[in-house]
Amino acid sequence: MQPLIGDEVVVDKVDVIVIGAGASGLMCAATAAYRGKKVLLLDHANKAGKKILMSGGGRCNFTNMDAAPKHFLSDNPYFCISALNRFSPQDFVDLVDRHGLEYVEKTPGQLFCEHSAKDILAILLTELDWSGAELKLNTKVHDIEFQDKQTVLKTSQGEFACESLVVATGGLSIPTMGATGLGYDIAKQVGHSLLPTRASLVPITVQPDRKGQLAALSGIACDVSATANGVTFQEPMLFTHRGVSGPAILQITNFWQPGEALSINISPTLSLKDLFDIRQNTPKKSYEGILSALLPKRLVELIKVDFPWLTERSAQTSNEQVECLFQYLANFDISPNGTEGYRTAEVTLGGVNTNEVSSKTFESQKQTGLYFIGEVLDVTGWLGGYNFQWAWASGYCAGLHV
Known part of the structure; x- marks a missing residue:
């Protein structure tokens, strides 16, 4: 020069x-x-x-x-x-x-x-x-x-x-x-x-009350569908000690902002019809056994807190119980609070x-x-x-x- x-x-x-x-x-x-x-x-x-x-x-x-x-x-x-x-x-x-x-x-x-x-x-x-x-x-x-x-x-x-x-x-x-x-x-x-x-491709934090309930799941992952503003990603979600992360969550933060609606389906391959068919075709099986084949054991244990009847034979369940279970799975409550911000965001x-x-x-x-x-x-x-x-x-x- x-x-x-x-x-x-x-x-x-x-x-x-x-x-x-x-x-x-x-x-x-x-x-x-x-x-x-x-x-x-x-x-x-x-x-x-x-x-x-x-x-x-x-x-x-x-x-x-x-x-x-x-x-x-x-x-x-x-x-x-x-x-x-x-x-x-x-x-x-x-x-x-x-x-x-x-x-x-x-x-x-x-x-x-x-x-x-x-x-x-x-x-x-x-x-x-x-x-x-x-x-x-x-x-x-x-x-x-x-x-x-x-x-x-x-x-x-x-x-x-x-x-x-x-x-x-x-x-x-x-x-x-x-x-x-x-x-x-x-x-x-x-x-x-x-x-x-704003920070994007970033983990989501959860409300303090829900954070305590989800703390036991830290480190486990499951396939979910995450939906916000009409956009859906079906990929793995990871539970963390602060909230949730993983590809599905990082992806959806390109389209979701705190305060907006966010839907998490923790069993996206399971329809309401599937749940009814299980009762019809395998009446002696429990829904706990069915979910355990699809979801991590610790997550199933958390679900059982709200649905103690999961251990019973499926033939003993009512339509209302099955429908409530389906809504729980299809709209899993993570109570999003915000994101981890620029500190861990992959992009701006x-x-x-x-x-x-x-x-x-x-x-x-x-x-x-x-x-x-x-x-x-x-x-x-x-x-x-x-x-x-x-x-x-x-x-x-x-x-x-x-």
């Missing part, structure tokens, strides 16, 4: 500065540098890709082969289409294949590292190195000045100037990993509007208004030479590798234009 001598300070000048060495920032920086751009990637943390390392239980669900616009939430649902079409899940698989990454498909479409998320980060850092981009860690951005033909950043490591500035700072999720609101501050500085932000829903950003180049329509990519934008994917695919796609597409 060639220094530009100002009146009082030496400013390092590059073509592109990317703020944020997470998934989208690493992809963007390498893509731009491979085009011959002089690229500087800045991050205030002491390591790159911290959220990559912790994702997927440490094995990183790095994409979903079924990723499509329908799997993303945004005030502008059309915004993500272009980038997802131009950089597909197969494109990212081709990249990691070139590095010999070993991976597994845990559920249809969901790809995880065979060994560790460290393998994905190593690939991204290798690409960054091969591209010639420079990475500076432990670098805090104190001030940004947008000038006529360049942008100047004042940081803890000195001042830097660039023609293109890319904001890849992520959202507010998991502040212990270094999440801040810097990206939103930059957006507001140049006049961007923000869609309301909301963010920079995509109506003010180019869906092709990711350049701001408010400030020439300013770009937004990844989670800082109002684009949020479902659980299952979709948010990583958005990071790769948006980072790649912006990298082609900065």
Whole structure:
């Protein structure tokens, strides 16, 4: 980098500065540098890709082969289409294949590292190195000045100037990993509007009274269907010492907010007709035995507190009893209180208004030479590798234009 001598300070000048060495920032920086751009990637943390390392239980669900616009939430649902079409899940698989990454498909479409998320980060850092981009860690951005033909950043490591500035700072999720609101501050500085932000893909907490009753179930899981605002996910739910988690719960928090109706069916494959047929066809069997084959033992014990007749032969039960049991199962009371918030949320829903950003180049329509990519934008994917695919796609597409 060639220094530009100002009146009082030496400013390092590059073509592109990317703020944020997470998934989208690493992809963007390498893509731009491979085009011959002089690229500087800045991050205030002491390591790159911290959220990559912790994702997927440490094995990183790095994409979903079924990723499509329908799997993303945004005030502008059309915004993500272009980038997802131009950089597909197969494109990212081709990249990691070139590095010999070993991976597994845990559920249809969901790809995880065979060994560790460290393998994905190593690939991204290798690409960054091969591209010639420079990475500076432990670098805090104190001030940004947008000038006529360049942008100047004042940081803890000195001042830097660039023609293109890319904001890849992520959202507010998991502040212990270094999440801040810097990206939103930059957006507001140049006049961007923000869609309301909230924690999503996050465990749900329960009301104090119900928390005590459910405490005995902590650590067990069962398949449920979770429904909110007309959207249903049928996946496992995990009881925790604070409430409930697991894929079904994390998924529904993209669509549910505290105070809204939330329905949990803990036996979604069992209909009211099925319950009546059990009494008709196996009158000597107890409903306790039937439920024990479908649900964890501790959960059945909890149900028996409200339905002590479960131990009796099914022939001895009344229609009213069976109907009450069905309603209990189909509308299991978790008494939701709220969520665990940004502390454990996988993503931040909301963010920079995509109506003010180019869906092709990711350049701001408010400030020439300013770009937004990844989670800082109002684009949020479902659980299952979709948010990583958005990071790769948006980072790649912006990298082609900065």
